[in-house]
Amino acid sequence: MLENLRRVGIYVAVRGFLLFFTVVVAIWLVILIANMGGVMDKIIESQIREQVGLMFLNPDLQQLPEAMRRELYDRQVEILRRQYGLDRPFYERAARYLLNGITLNFGMAEKLTSDTGSKQVRLILVERLPHTLLLWGTGQLLLFFASVFFALILSRRYGSLADRLVVALAPTSAPPAWFYGILLILVFASLLKVLPYGGFVDAPPPPTRLGYVLSVLKHMILPVLAVFVNAIFASIYNWRTFFLIYSSEDYVELARAKGLPGRTLERRYILRPTLPPIVTNFTMSMIAVWMGGIITETVFSWPGLGRRLYEAIGQNDTPVIVGANVIYGYLLAISVFFLDILYAVLDPRVRVGAAGGQRL
């Protein structure tokens, strides 16, 4: 038992380290891309100028003659430039930016402000996170349970009409979720006028708590449906194929021959060994949904992280764009990390130490 725990612990620690390394590389890539156009330096430069400019609003300094003020301004900017390391070579600055990125220290936004009025990039981004998590968490869980549920049913009725239908419909997941989102908006908002075009809650928000929750739920229907419709058939197809492959294994045949009831067979002999690959697949689909969420949120005007990134693009707000990239990097790594822990708990091979870290 203790030995098991130790192995799981080591596995999780190794994975955690690798994922952190991945985040660092991702942030470094972000910095590299941003700095190819000198963008990061420009952000800092403009922040310095703004800071110094604010200093010169001081009435005492206003009294000084123009030339002297200019000189003072330039000297002050130079001091701050040195302080921020803008006079240092690129690799040194890159290291500093990297550290700032890892600690989520993105400085001030240029144009956007958070709903609470702050200009701190971190706040601007983090306040949107709950909305994003709510929407895609709901969508993913719904999708996951629905597809596993239907896949189990279908694997029992291999070759039936429903089964063949799902196989035929599996390629419907080729277009991304936002694409279905636009079609759903067209049908349910524009033509039928039964659901809102987008947004988070009615305007003005309903006064009662229940009314508020219901309104949010109403706004969630279409985006969740978009993700659902997009992925459901391919997802059922995948699980079904997994289950079919595993249910033709010898030990399943043996259990069946022993006369075990169908439910027990499914739960213990088919579902159990397929869980680790299911988790792996779930990880991959979650990554896809996080990424696709940027556009799906935009299409539905859902006030999440993706929508904020879109706003930042529209307003050319560089610090926010860079910050959103880093947050997405973290978001991906953290979700993968949690699923890795789950994987370690589920996969006995991790516990017994054989093929540790080797994933399907």
Add this chain to the structure above:
Amino acid sequence: MNLWARLKELRRYPSAVIGLVVVGLLVLMSIYALIRYPYSEAIRLWRAGELTWIENPRNAAPFWYNWFGADLPTTVKVGPEQARVVLEENLGGGTRRRVLLLSFDYPWRKGFPQELALFYEGTFTRTPPQAVLTWRTPDGREIPLGTQTLRGSGRYLISGDSVVAKRVGTEPRVGLFRDPWGGADGEGKARALPGRYELWVDLYLFEPESTVSLKLVVYGQLHGWAGTDHLRRDITIALLWGGPIAIAFGMSAALILTFWYLTISAIGAWFGGWVDALIDRLTELRMILPTLPILIMVGMFWSRSIWLILAVIILLGLIGGSKGYRAMYLQARSFPYIEAARAYGAGSMRIILRYLVPRFLPLVIPAFVSAIPSYVFLEASLAILGLGDPLLPTWGKVIQDAYSRGALFLGYYYWILIPGALLLITGMGFAFVGFALDRIFNPRLRSL
């Protein structure tokens, strides 16, 4: 393993046949687009601005709406060659009077034109020609449209003339075409009077060298196969050109990356040790890199050129290999023919490139075909975010144009649905083929 025989098996899958037909049609469409509108011509037309397209209606639906009982007008143009000179007389002192008749048939009952304009092009040195315009409906009513001074070349927007509007009691585009005995006020209820309409132009040329040529454009509500957008551009051009771009984009990304994964995974599996570990870690890194945000940054900070974006997609894809292929190669390493190759002294690279990769090439065909639509949609995704190529028209950019101009709110559904359908058909076509190929080439799925 006979590749051709395997491919022939595709015939057994109806969905694959449909997919192949779709892909074939797409290729034909692309070839047509390339011939009909060469690259530079397509860009020129798409970026031309409103003047090139001034004779097209704005936000017009496709003409096949009429096949479904819409009965809406298409654009009617009466050019100088169709104008009939009814009278030509010399008034003395260098002044000439010319009476022109521009007539056209208007067969639609339910819809009114979107706009009505008279284009003129003339020359004069000091005194510009004058035109007295009279509108004559099929039932013989005459509506004076007033007098216009034709300075050089320009456009007299009859439908925007408030004096005419006052005279006919409603918008000129409705009032000039309305059936006085049919239906109540307002479009939808009011009926147009079908028949031959005439525009009489009483032209006075005050200088002997003065010339004038006239063109009447009755803007319809329908235009072309795909309608027009907010800048009066014919969307058909963008849709035609979206095809080759989508194919080129999806194919090149899928092709390069599939080959790369096949090769790099073989290298990893063959050498093993730290090489394998490094490639495997890189693979994991790639899988959780936030690709789309990174592409967004590239679009924001560098350039939105579709070819640069393609290059970055490929570069990001080059990080690491593929877990699935690696597992295949690990098994293949101990196959007898590899042993034999080693025995005759083949080098590592020779074994990888001549024995390992070709052996698995057929197996990755399904993955290659299935990967194409994902890149096509990736481009469309970037376009939706406003990061589409600034020059080239793509399907995603048309959708983005439509979406940002509120096509869904205003009911211009064709503007989104046609490019959307093209994307969908393309994506599904490749996906169908890829799916069937997967079942043919992947023995584990064969019986399922």
